[in-house]
Amino acid sequence: MLVSGVTLVAAAKLAGAGGSGVAAWLVWRSMPDQVFRRKLMYLFRFGNLYYKINGYKGRELRSYPIIKRVSSYLDRTEAAFVLPVGMDPTRITENEWLFRQVFGAGAELSMSEDAKTFVLSVYSTSVAPFEYDAAEVDEYTPGLNLPIYVGRSRSGDMVYDMVEHPHLLIAGETGSGKSVALRSVLTTLIRRVPGLELYCADMKRSEFHLFRGIAQEVVMDAAGLHRIVLKLRREMRERGDLLDRYEVAHVNDLPIWDRPPYIVLAVDEVALLKKKADIMEGIEEIATIGRALGVFLILSMQRPDADVLDGKLKNNLTVRMAFRHADEINSRITIGTAEAAAIKQSEKGRLVLKLDGCRYVQGPHLELTAAREMLEPYRKVEPTASEAQAPREPAEEQDEYVEVGLL
Numbered sequence: 001m002l003v004s005g006v007t008l009v010a011a012a013k014l015a016g017a018g019g020s021g022v023a024a025w026l027v028w029r030s031m032p033d034q035v036f037r038r039k040l041m042y043l044f045r046f047g048n049l050y051y052k053i054n055g056y057k058g059r060e061l062r063s064y065p066i067i068k069r070v071s072s073y074l075d076r077t078e079a080a081f082v083l084p085v086g087m088d089p090t091r092i093t094e095n096e097w098l099f100r101q102v103f104g105a106g107a108e109l110s111m112s113e114d115a116k117t118f119v120l121s122v123y124s125t126s127v128a129p130f131e132y133d134a135a136e137v138d139e140y141t142p143g144l145n146l147p148i149y150v151g152r153s154r155s156g157d158m159v160y161d162m163v164e165h166p167h168l169l170i171a172g173e174t175g176s177g178k179s180v181a182l183r184s185v186l187t188t189l190i191r192r193v194p195g196l197e198l199y200c201a202d203m204k205r206s207e208f209h210l211f212r213g214i215a216q217e218v219v220m221d222a223a224g225l226h227r228i229v230l231k232l233r234r235e236m237r238e239r240g241d242l243l244d245r246y247e248v249a250h251v252n253d254l255p256i257w258d259r260p261p262y263i264v265l266a267v268d269e270v271a272l273l274k275k276k277a278d279i280m281e282g283i284e285e286i287a288t289i290g291r292a293l294g295v296f297l298i299l300s301m302q303r304p305d306a307d308v309l310d311g312k313l314k315n316n317l318t319v320r321m322a323f324r325h326a327d328e329i330n331s332r333i334t335i336g337t338a339e340a341a342a343i344k345q346s347e348k349g350r351l352v353l354k355l356d357g358c359r360y361v362q363g364p365h366l367e368l369t370a371a372r373e374m375l376e377p378y379r380k381v382e383p384t385a386s387e388a389q390a391p392r393e394p395a396e397e398q399d400e401y402v403e404v405g406l407l
């Protein structure tokens with residue numbers, strides 16, 4: 001509900017009818033929407049967010065965004081501002097972090113289609129934790145090839161298509177909510193994508209047993225993952241040939257009778273594979289060329305490791321879900337800003353979603369037993385042969401073993 005703005009006239013009344021103009025001015029200045037305006041102007045000035053015009057005798061003239069309105073609602077204050085003609089809107093979107101520095105974690109920006117008008121919303125409350133609700137999630141997924149339901153932001157539920165925004169990195173310190181997020185993301189994919197081919201590699205041996213009998217393969221060690229990576233590289237070559245034959249650039253453009261299913265490879269705790277050059281090379285290849293071939297990655301890691309996430313791989317993981325990070329340096333490695341370090345330890349399931357800018361989102365809570373129940377109809381009777389043979393030792397103990405394959 002909109003709470004009407006307070007005007008200068010009302011301020012004068014507040015200062016006392018017939019009271020001094022100075023008092024009225026002081027009251028007016030301290031009103032919430034005026035404070036908001038001043039903070040926004042301050043941000044434009046100190047953040048150098050203006051359009052530079054060369055004036056008379058080479059003097060620099062600054063044209064700042066114009067604040068069109070400030071409105072107070074029950075849960076938020078909103079300001080609309082318009083950029084001066086000629087100002088690059090990415091100056092604003094790339095500095096979204098600055099808005100959060102000045103207005104706090106509740107600040108969110110949205111841009112209108114004309115790329116000129118922005119709305120800054122500053123919310124006073126954060127989204128409360130909530131349970132994964134299959135019926136609700138399903139309302140958001142029609143029309144999406146590989147729907148990734150991330151959770152709720154203050155401005156609504158966040159869901160995107162992995163085919164449009166390929167490859168996902170999930171990072172965060174221990175106990176911050178990564179496993180629950182992986183569980184809910186994969187549960188949505190299994191429920192909503194008929195024919196999906198899912199491969200799960202669980203380097204921590206903690207979570208992916210849930211997907212046994214559903215995924216094509218669930219492996220718990222580096223050797224198993226190496227085998228999968230070899231298989232996917234072969235598959236990608238074949239899919240590349242198929243695209244060539246039909247002279248198209250994406251599997252979605254193939255005729256329906258020759259269109260291969262989407263493949264998702266999920267790897268939990270990918271940082272444990274740092275020294276496995278063969279595997280990392282294969283993962284990088286999927287990240288680089290997988291998109292057009294319908295092969296996608298979901299990688300999770302506790303501490304964002306700059307070595308693992310060097311150049312090629314990081315640039316191709318276009319979407320990041322950053323749960324609480326231990327410090328600003330780690331947060332910057334994952335999302336380029338310090339915001340994931342501002343999430344409190346008590347805020348389980350809270351994350352910064354980096355996708356066309358950053359925003360805070362609350363991920364859905366999904367208990368293991370609830371997920372198991374939801375996934376039961378998708379379970380084939382027996383685990384696959386390779387799962388049944390999976391060795392029992394944890395990944396770290398097999399550090400020396402990686403078969404070098406012909407890739």
Ligand SMILES: Nc1ncnc2c1ncn2[C@@H]1O[C@H](COP(=O)(O)OP(=O)(O)OP(=O)(O)O)[C@@H](O)[C@H]1O
Pocket residue numbers: 129130172173174175176177178179180181302348349350362363364365366
């Ligand atoms: N979205 C959520 N909403 C509410 N609580 C959550 C949410 N996600 C996680 N939690 C709580 O936090 C606990 C830890 O979550 P989770 O196991 O996913 O952490 P993690 O980051 O995977 O930790 P680790 O790296 O040690 O495996 C869960 O047992 C659950 O109680």
